[in-house]
Amino acid sequence: MSPAANPIPPKPGLLTALKELPKNVWNSIFRNPLPSNDLEKSATSFTNFFLHIHPVKVHKHSLKPTYTLGLGLISFFLFVILILTGILLMFYYVPSTTQAYDRMLDLRGTVAFGMILRNMHRWSAHGMVAVVFLHLARVFFTGAYKKPREFNWVLGVVLFLLTLFMSFTGYLLPWDQLAFWAITVGTAIAGYAPVVGKDIQFLLMGGTSVGQEALLRFYVLHVAVLPAILTLGISIHFWRIRKDGGLSRPPEADATPALEFSAPAATMKVAGPESRKTYGLQGLVRGPITKAGQVPDNTVFSWPDLFRAELFTFVITLSAILILSLLFNAPLEEPVNILHPPNPAKAPWYFLGLQEMVSYSAFWGGIGIPTIFVVLLFITPYIDRAQTGVGKWFAKERLLANTIFLTFVLANIVFVIIGTFFRGPNWAFVMPW
Amino acid sequence: MRIALAIGTFFILLIHGIVFYDQFFHRWERNQTAYFDQARAMAKSDAERAALSDRKPRIEQIVVSNFGETRVDRCTTCHIASDDPRFSTYAEPLKTHPYSIAMGDVQKNGKWERRHKFSEFGCTVCHDGQGRGLEPKYSHGEDEYWPDPLLGHTTQDSWRKDYAPKLKGKEYLEANCAQCHTDPGFAGTATVEKGRKLFFATNCYGCHRIEGLSDGTIGPDLTEVGKKWKLDYLWGRIADPRAILATSIMPKFNLKDDEIKALVIFLKSRKGRNFAETEIQRYKVKLTGGAELVQATIKPVEIKPAEMLKQGEKLILDRACTACHKLGARDGGIAPDLSFEGSIKDEQWISAHFKNPKSTMPDSIMPTFRFTDDEFKAMTAYLVSLKTAPALTNGEATYKALCLRCHGDKGDGNGPIAIHLDPFPRDLTKAGFMNSKSDTRLVNSIRNGVAGTSMPAWGKMLDEEQAKGVLAYIQTAFTKEPRRELKARQIPEKNPIAMSAESVARGEAQFVNRCAGCHGKKADGKGPNSLDIQPKPRNLRNARFVDSVDDRRLFEAILYGVQGTAMPSWIDYGLNNNDVGDLVNFIRAINQKPKGGQNAGTNQ
Missing domain, CATH: 1.10.760.10 (Cytochrome c-like domain)
Known part of the structure; x- marks a missing residue:
């Protein structure tokens, strides 16, 4: 059948085609065999859609688990789990005050895998809030926000706030007493903002109290608006990591060992023509790590070290979430009863620090101090311009900055703990035991 | 690293295994399979057997739309034999729902036919519980967050341990029967009716409002109380009001368990709108404020001047004054003794107190009853006629007969009814107070009372000497410390500052x-x-x-x-x-x- 004009290569027999079918399909998907040399290692990273956002080579320092603790990756994987479970949950959920709670009961009782899905979504959401914050703290304590990573830090803070908002909007959806009153409290805190507070509150709730309009708004924000923004933000965040020269590291990590060939070079097997530039494309990219040829440095190929580390992080994250979801069921309290608020009505745990502070002063606790903290976070890289202490945990040079940050963090943690465990009816101090 | 990866992956697989196992091997499937097996063994014809062989385990559900909001009851997924008469001797969940003539079921040609067909009523309309779940814990409402656990069957862990056993029993289901069978005389809701009668007999109606039944304003409105609260709370609020709310002014009435149970069942049946009412009926009740119905429940009595005393006595008993007050042998244990009211109060005071208790005692917890003027007159006349004093032989006997109910047997002001009085009865053991007042002043308090409080003027029953006798008894028995000479104080007789x-x-x-x-x-x-x-x-x-x-x-x-x-x-x-x-x-x-x-x- 092949046109006569193209006689070469000769037409393979049908039998051969069938015989080679699995191999051909495989090869059509994966362009490269499992890499056995540097060229193939780099090609693997370049030609795979999912791997090509990684650099071909990665600095050894970035692979140190004690430096990053894998927190950024864990946040990302939690986000992936959230997206996947969230989409599945969307098949069953109806954002209606009359149906939402029934749907929760269905998910818990009848829908196949409904309970585990909901548990995974719940615990991943809480986990993501916590891990994103820890990631932020890690970046701060290692001074990683400094030039040239200022903007990525700012973006990171935005992503953190978005994560909080994402979790907050999801909190309402089960439409039980816990959800209803937590959101009532949470939106009330927003209402304490000067001038625009009441308007923001009204805009969020679509009315003067939490009701059908609020449920719909929170739903749309939760499943469409915020995930889209968050996905975009995360993409830029990742892109910026590469454009800013990989993860932060101390200057001494880049010191070239005296003319000693680095590990990959030493183990390099000659496969293709040796003179060919392995990283041709990278040569066109401007930036601090641009290099061509085999300049001795402290980098290793992403394949397999980086990818294995990422896989490991993913497996750990998923196992943890699965175990949690198997052991603990996501809470589902009474159906909403507007006339019967629980005492005390508590915001979601990550806002309990705010609520605790609100109990002392509505404005300062709910708006003033959090705003100061967030503004400080935003401008930190533009204030703290010294280039010392980057890439080291709790560097002595950064004692002041770390202390200020730690004070805020610890204060908030203490308030969250007080608000969560030590507050009883009428917000009176109680012992949790 | 490889080992860690392997372990992590193993966990993921393991949990997937558990989750999948859980998902595909449900308890309800085993129940259904057991049912099919049993039913096949009982089958009399091949066709029946074949039909059963075709049945595979599946989720059964009844969608009920005739009663309020649409319900989805999946109870029959486990209770699959509930309508199969052959399973009447089996254990739950494979047990036939009993047939009963009282429920309106009829036997035709040896076959029972249900009055309340499951296909129309579902299960939760009568039984409560959570119809959507498939796990017993959740569907029976055992988790503390579910507002309606199976009535009279399931108690929640958070309920008080001493109440929980009392909250089981078929009678509780009557609260749901009464959602449709609203006729007070209906045989199936006898306990609800008993509770309704108690609601009036124990004077709940004096303080509480229930739309269409009563219009008290002192306590909370109970119109929707059955919808808002679980049995445990209702029982607790009646049995021991201050255990739940320390500042509650609700008296602890002297009720037996079966009376509390009847009241709880009655209250549980108060869910605002019931299934028998239409929107328009509801609206009409709202327009009249339920006044017509209230009056229909407490029918005014026509007072004949000739029988005034008799009618007054009957009214006092019928309208449940003794749910709180003491009158002869009857004693509610909450409010003062009326047995010799004529000797300590006059007609004007009693009449004013009836019409508005707070006008004579601003902090009284007695509700205002809306009886007719004639009725009040008759009741006043009867009380005024009560002048028989108990035997007052000496100071001690007098104290015990007249003072103990409020001031207590230890004289510390902690008498049986003291917590319901405001101001609280004087603590007579406090020497600091007792010895700072002259005898004249104290005797005066006894004989003329303390206006605006529950301390009545005993002057008509106790002469000067008797009052002194009581005082002497109090001073020796309770105050104990010897009297001291009072220091002279410089006190103006008249206010030196003119009112302006x-x-x-x-x-x-x-x-x-x-x-x-x-x-x-x-x-x-x-x-x-x-x-x-x-x-x-x-x-x-x-x-x-x-x-x-x-x-x-x-x-x-x-x-x-x-x-x-x-x-x-x-x-x-x-x-x-x-x-x-x-x-x-x-x-x-x-x-x-x-x-x-x-x-x-x-x-x-």
């Missing part, structure tokens, strides 16, 4: 500064410090009391304090006669009655 707007304003400023902490900004004795003080600060808006004491006594209390109480001697804090004069004017001013008869507001 300026003086009252000065007095108010003084009051807010110095007195409001205990007596409260409104001078009603409920200031922020009052919670920790016993006896409670005086309610200075109690006009009857304030009018009954002269300037001298007010001056003495303020200048020299009241020993044995938290009231300090204000001389020590720099108040002089002029300051106190302003204060006294202020206190008098807020108790002045304008012509309308209401207490005057603060004089601004």
Whole structure:
């Protein structure tokens, strides 16, 4: 059948085609065999859609688990789990005050895998809030926000706030007493903002109290608006990591060992023509790590070290979430009863620090101090311009900055703990035991 | 790293395994399979067997739309044999729902036919519980968050352990029967009816409103109480009101368990709108405020002058005054003894107290009953006629007969009904107070009473000598400390400051500064410090009391304090006669009655 004009290569027999079918399909998907040399290692990273956002080579320092603790990756994987479970949950959920709670009961009782899905979504959401914050703290304590990573830090803070908002909007959806009153409290805190507070509150709730309009708004924000923004933000965040020269590291990590060939070079097997530039494309990219040829440095190929580390992080994250979801069921309290608020009505745990502070002063606790903290976070890289202490945990040079940050963090943690465990009816101090 | 990866992956697989196992091997599937097996064994024909062989385990559900919001009941997924008469001797969940003639089921040609078909009623309309779940814990409502656990069957872990066993039993289901069978005479809701009668017999109606039944305003509205609260809470609020809310003024009525149960079932049946009502009926009740129905429940009695006393007596008993008060052998154990009311109160007082208890005793918890004037007259006449005093042989006997109910057998003011009285009965063991007052003053209190409080004037029953006898008994038995000579005090007989707007304003400023902490900004004795003080600060808006004491006594209390109480001697804090004069004017001013008869507001 092949046109006569193209006689070469000769037409393979049908039998051969069938015989080679699995191999051909495989090869059509994966362009490269499992890499056995540097060229193939780099090609693997370049030609795979999912791997090509990684650099071909990665600095050894970035692979140190004690430096990053894998927190950024864990946040990302939690986000992936959230997206996947969230989409599945969307098949069953109806954002209606009359149906939402029934749907929760269905998910818990009848829908196949409904309970585990909901548990995974719940615990991943809480986990993501916590891990994103820890990631932020890690970046701060290692001074990683400094030039040239200022903007990525700012973006990171935005992503953190978005994560909080994402979790907050999801909190309402089960439409039980816990959800209803937590959101009532949470939106009330927003209402304490000067001038625009009441308007923001009204805009969020679509009315003067939490009701059908609020449920719909929170739903749309939760499943469409915020995930889209968050996905975009995360993409830029990742892109910026590469454009800013990989993860932060101390200057001494880049010191070239005296003319000693680095590990990959030493183990390099000659496969293709040796003179060919392995990283041709990278040569066109401007930036601090641009290099061509085999300049001795402290980098290793992403394949397999980086990818294995990422896989490991993913497996750990998923196992943890699965175990949690198997052991603990996501809470589902009474159906909403507007006339019967629980005492005390508590915001979601990550806002309990705010609520605790609100109990002392509505404005300062709910708006003033959090705003100061967030503004400080935003401008930190533009204030703290010294280039010392980057890439080291709790560097002595950064004692002041770390202390200020730690004070805020610890204060908030203490308030969250007080608000969560030590507050009883009428917000009176109680012992949790 | 590889090992860690392997372990992690193993966990993921393991959990997937568990989750999948859980998902595909449900308990309800096993139940259904067991049912099919049993039913096949019982089958009489091949066709029946074949039909059963075709049935595979699946989720069964009944969608009920005739009763309120649409319900989805999946109970029959496990209780699959509920309509199969052959399984009547099996254990749950494979047990036939009993057939009963009382429920309206009929037997035709040896086959039962249900009056309440499951396909129409579902399960939760009668039984409560959570129809959507497939796990017993959740569907039976065992988790503490579910508002309607299976009525009379499932108790939740958070319920009080001593109440939980009492909250089981078929009678509780009557609360749901009454959602459709609203006729009070309906045989199937006998316990609801018993509860309804008790609601009136124990005088719940005096304080509580239930739309269409009663219109009390002192306690919470109970129209939707059955929808809001679980059995455990209802039982607790009746059996021991202060265990749930320490500041509750609801008395603990002397009720037996079966009476509480009937009341709980009655209250559980109060869910606002029931299934038998239509929107338009509901609206009509709203328009009239339920007044017609209230009057239909408590029918006014036509009073014939000739039989006034008799009718009054009957009314007092019928309208459940003795749910709180004592009258002869009947004793509610909550309010004062009426057995010799004619000797301690006059017709005018009783009549005023009936029409508005707070007019004679501003802090009384007695509800205002809306009976007709004639009825009040008859009841007053009957009470006035009660003049038989008990045997008052000596001081001790007199104390026990007249004083003990409030002041207690230890004389510490903790009598059986004391917690329902405001102000609290005087603690007679406090020597500081008792010895700071002259005998004349104390005897005066006994014989003339303390106006505006529950302390009646015993003067008609006790002459001077008898009163002294009681006082002597109190002093030896309770106060114990010997009397001391009273120090002379310099107290003006009359207020030296003339009543004027300026003086009252000065007095108010003084009051807010110095007195409001205990007596409260409104001078009603409920200031922020009052919670920790016993006896409670005086309610200075109690006009009857304030009018009954002269300037001298007010001056003495303020200048020299009241020993044995938290009231300090204000001389020590720099108040002089002029300051106190302003204060006294202020206190008098807020108790002045304008012509309308209401207490005057603060004089601004």
